[in-house]
Amino acid sequence: MTKILIIAEHLNGKLNSSTARCVTCAREIKPDAIDVLVLSDAPDAVAAEAAKINGVSKVLTVTNAANSHALAAVYAPQIAAVARNGYTHVLAPSTTFGKDVAPCVAALLGVAQVSDIMKASDAHTFQRPIYAGNAIVTVQAPADQVLVGTVRTASYPAAGNGTNAAPIEVTNVGVELPTHTRFVELAQAKSDRPDLQSARRVVSGGRGVGSKENFAIIFQLADKLGAAVGASRAAVDAGYVPSDLQVGQTGKIIAPELYMAIGISGAIQHLTGIKDAGTIVAINKDGEAPIFEIADIGLVGDLFKLIPELEQAL
């Protein structure tokens, strides 16, 4: 029996779409069951959303005031306890949430973790990127151990929902939770723009944009296109935009239909974040910039002249 436990990612009572992407990865393994675990202080709304995802067999909820924030040290022992109830696989998204908690679960279970799963050839054979995505390694995990893995969300579309109505069950884990880690605050930029990780269109700016003030033209173009805004590390380091907009090896790995790289040179660490994008457009004043080697559509010129023209032409 192959039984997969997916750890739901949620914030402010809303399920993150990364969870439905994990379901698609889980379905690739062709398991007998796919259960979703929701840890929260108030899991009902999130559990209801998860129950609708096609392919989900059952949703398990653990309600505890200590679960009001996703602290890895608090979540991990509870996940490990549920996993011990006959699960063969534990999957979490390879987002900062999943990256934080999944290795703790693996360590508690005494097993290895497969990070950033991009393909499951069978229940224990996976492909994952290494060296900033410059090589893909196939790894085999032992069949007699629980497999803990994080799912590279850009590799899997979100499983659809609507026709499913999986049962929701309350579970008790009965493990002692640590108090040595305390949530203080989450500083979140308020934005009405689409979410970078799930947006169909993304407009990204790099160091070439030149300043925080100049970044307004990137935001403007994005708004005209209904796109999310991203950035290179150089742009984030220089303080043009907040860190949660960084795309790349150490930022967000995304797969929009349209990605526009503006004033971005195309370092490998950036490219690894956009490899799965549908169409990549590059605008750069340097015709030799490496971004053009992978761009589907390239335009050489000064972004400060081209972006207003582009907005006009849209």
Added chain:
Amino acid sequence: MKILVGYKRVVDFNVRIQVKPDGSGVVTDGVKLSANPFDDIALEEALRLREKGITTEVVVATIGPADCQAHLRNGLAMGANRAIHVVTSDAIQPLTAARTLLKLIEKEQPQIVILGKQAIDDDCNQTGQMLAALWNRPQATFASRVEVTGNAARVTREVDAGLETIEVDLPAVITTDLRLNEPRFIKLPDIMKAKSKPLETIEFASLGIASGDHLKATSYAPPPKRSRGVMVKDAAELVAALKTKGLL
């Protein structure tokens, strides 16, 4: 107070890694090796905490083959007080690394352990979290700001939703993100000084660690290639091209 820093040697971030034609691995012969960039940041943070008087001793540790000594000397030249080299010629996996670091913690009793959030070779992003779980102590991963006050640390973390701040009791594990600090450059006199700093070697086998290297790499392949597309000459042509592709 003592800080232990994990300091891994990896293929330099500027190297464009090539997969061997037979798919048995990646080419590492003659390739430039450097400290994992996140580990340089980890060491820098430890040194800054020492400069603030919060810690008195910074110990760098690496797990790797015999020729890692020069790499550890760089860590000493950057400013670490001592180095520990756990010698093994095997490329160990994160669970084994975490178990090894736990042994060093038992021996050294540090109050803070700082590691990079990921090593840029296997890109696993696991060791710090595994270590914290095995040690049964807090973790503050992806740190972009660390403030130590008394017996706790307040750490700001770069998360997908923004910047999260948590407070952890010490001892704790912290893993670094890129914007935590900018590591200092090593100065020539420091390289000379580093030669006389203590560097302890421990045979990996002598630690009696149950191997956690459960994953078997069966083959390596280059990533699917994206090829160069078309060049357009102005904004109007760009819009036309996007329309042709059905993207507008």
